[in-house]
Amino acid sequence: MTKNNRSINRRHFLKLLGGGAAITSLAGCRVRSKESEQTSTGEVPTDKMSYRTNPKTGDRISILGYGTMRWPTVSKQVALESKEAIDQEAVNELIDYAIAHGVNYFDTSPVYGQGFSERATGMALKRHPRHSFFLATKLSNFAPETWSREASIAMYRNSFKELQVDYIDYMLLHAVGMGNGMKEFEARYIKNGVLDFLLQERQEGRIRHLGFSYHGDIKVFDYLLSKHDFYQWDFALIQMNYLDWKHAKEIEPLNTNAEYLYTALSKQQIPVMIMEPLLGGRLSKVPDHIVARLKQREPNRSVASWAFRFAASFPNVLTVLSGMTYMEHLQDNIRSYAPLQPLTDEEKQFLYQTAGLIVQYPTIPCNDCKYCMPCPYGIDIPTILLHYNKCVNQGEVPESQQAENYREARQAFLVGYDRSVPRLRQASHCIGCNQCTTHCPQGINIPQELRRIDRYVEQLKQGTL
Ligand code: SF4
Numbered sequence: 001m002t003k004n005n006r007s008i009n010r011r012h013f014l015k016l017l018g019g020g021a022a023i024t025s026l027a028g029c030r031v032r033s034k035e036s037e038q039t040s041t042g043e044v045p046t047d048k049m050s051y052r053t054n055p056k057t058g059d060r061i062s063i064l065g066y067g068t069m070r071w072p073t074v075s076k077q078v079a080l081e082s083k084e085a086i087d088q089e090a091v092n093e094l095i096d097y098a099i100a101h102g103v104n105y106f107d108t109s110p111v112y113g114q115g116f117s118e119r120a121t122g123m124a125l126k127r128h129p130r131h132s133f134f135l136a137t138k139l140s141n142f143a144p145e146t147w148s149r150e151a152s153i154a155m156y157r158n159s160f161k162e163l164q165v166d167y168i169d170y171m172l173l174h175a176v177g178m179g180n181g182m183k184e185f186e187a188r189y190i191k192n193g194v195l196d197f198l199l200q201e202r203q204e205g206r207i208r209h210l211g212f213s214y215h216g217d218i219k220v221f222d223y224l225l226s227k228h229d230f231y232q233w234d235f236a237l238i239q240m241n242y243l244d245w246k247h248a249k250e251i252e253p254l255n256t257n258a259e260y261l262y263t264a265l266s267k268q269q270i271p272v273m274i275m276e277p278l279l280g281g282r283l284s285k286v287p288d289h290i291v292a293r294l295k296q297r298e299p300n301r302s303v304a305s306w307a308f309r310f311a312a313s314f315p316n317v318l319t320v321l322s323g324m325t326y327m328e329h330l331q332d333n334i335r336s337y338a339p340l341q342p343l344t345d346e347e348k349q350f351l352y353q354t355a356g357l358i359v360q361y362p363t364i365p366c367n368d369c370k371y372c373m374p375c376p377y378g379i380d381i382p383t384i385l386l387h388y389n390k391c392v393n394q395g396e397v398p399e400s401q402q403a404e405n406y407r408e409a410r411q412a413f414l415v416g417y418d419r420s421v422p423r424l425r426q427a428s429h430c431i432g433c434n435q436c437t438t439h440c441p442q443g444i445n446i447p448q449e450l451r452r453i454d455r456y457v458e459q460l461k462q463g464t465l
């Protein structure tokens with residue numbers, strides 16, 4: 001167990017915040033520090049992007065894929081006046097820059113960017129020749145009202161309209177395994193005949209490759225692989241990073257280690273696409289002593305670049321998706337992959353050891369995807385969880401009044417909480433209706449976490465810690 005002024009005793013921490021059930025969802029470390037958020041510097045090459053070739057179709061795909069979940073948005077005022085939430089000019093600029101620097105894979109979904117990502121992505125890509133990029137989208141029929149054949153197919157057809165294309169390069173069944181496991185998977189894709197429909201679409205060429213993205217119940221993943229001979233999956237999208245490689249279950253018991261997922265797919269020669277290479281940004285916001293450890297090895301590389309190189313160093317990986325909202329993230333990621341310098345075995349071991357250190361920090365595995373939002377009672381779930389994580393990582397969650405930095409840490413936690421989350425949207429207003437939990441791909445027991453954070457806030461306020 002790491003112990004210094006800025007770290008906390010995990011077992012003690014869990015006990016303090018309410019018991020053993022918390023262990024699973026509080027594991028995993030992420031620290032926000034100014035240094036850790038720095039990007040690397042230097043030239044951004046235009047002609048050195050690394051590519052992987054799809055063994056089935058010969059598609060030459062950039063190892064850096066553009067995830068479009070979080071496009072830049074306009075101010076609330078502009079959004080109200082124009083009814084457009086996304087900053088289209090900024091999206092155009094980012095996509096143009098990405099393409100000019102060799103990125104050719106773009107991944108979206110009908111539910112990304114408050115439902116506007118497909119349209120914004122389509123508008124930006126329309127300005128480029130269709131053959132110059134590969135487009136991935138998903139059948140995101142999560143909500144029970146979209147489980148019918150008609151609603152699912154309507155969603156599928158609408159993707160073509162929003163994206164302004166007549167074929168999709170990579171189509172995914174979205175987040176299979178989430179929610180109610182096999183039962184939900186069957187309701188979304190099997191009983192309504194939607195998977196049969198998609199297979200037919202593939203045969204007719206409107207879908208060039210058919211795959212799935214996986215979160216949650218491993219039974220669904222294993223089932224899909226057991227049926228590979230029949231479905232002939234062209235690819236699969238999995239969460240993979242150096243923390244999830246061996247520690248996914250410690251972070252969240254519903255998750256499965258990436259080592260298992262990657263190995264199982266590779267055995268069946270199913271190409272792998274990677275999501276969450278930074279675990280929702282948490283591997284770029286690591287604790288200060290982890291930053292120092294990484295910087296000591298590679299002073300000129302960003303902390304994030306270690307995670308990107310890790311994900312791309314596996315030969316069966318076709319592309320690594322990164323949600324790049326800002327130009328500096330895009331530039332930093334291009335630097336990591338133009339060209340890719342694969343990790344050596346020794347460097348991988350170094351990262352596995354680093355993961356072992358990181359996992360000791362009791363943060364909540366929220367990746368800010370916002371699938372749990374909006375909460376019908378107005379709770380700002382991700383901001384609360386992220387504030388909490390930030391404080392854990394900065395050593396601003398004192399474990400008792402005897403803690404060396406108790407006064408400063410208490411103030412930092414409480415003042416920061418009020419600044420980042422308006423009072424009416426704080427954890428104390430959660431009524432525990434549980435409507436959010438089934439939407440969380442990380443399997444976080446949201447009301448339970450909110451209750452514990454609220455209890456902690458009260459203890460801090462009343463000086464009863
Ligand atoms: S459990 Fe709490 S946070 Fe979740 S939807 Fe209900 S009120 Fe909102």
Ligand code: SF4
Pocket residue numbers: 365366367368369370371372373381382385439440441442443444446
């Ligand atoms: S759905 Fe889960 S991971 Fe996503 S923002 Fe909500 S709590 Fe975080």
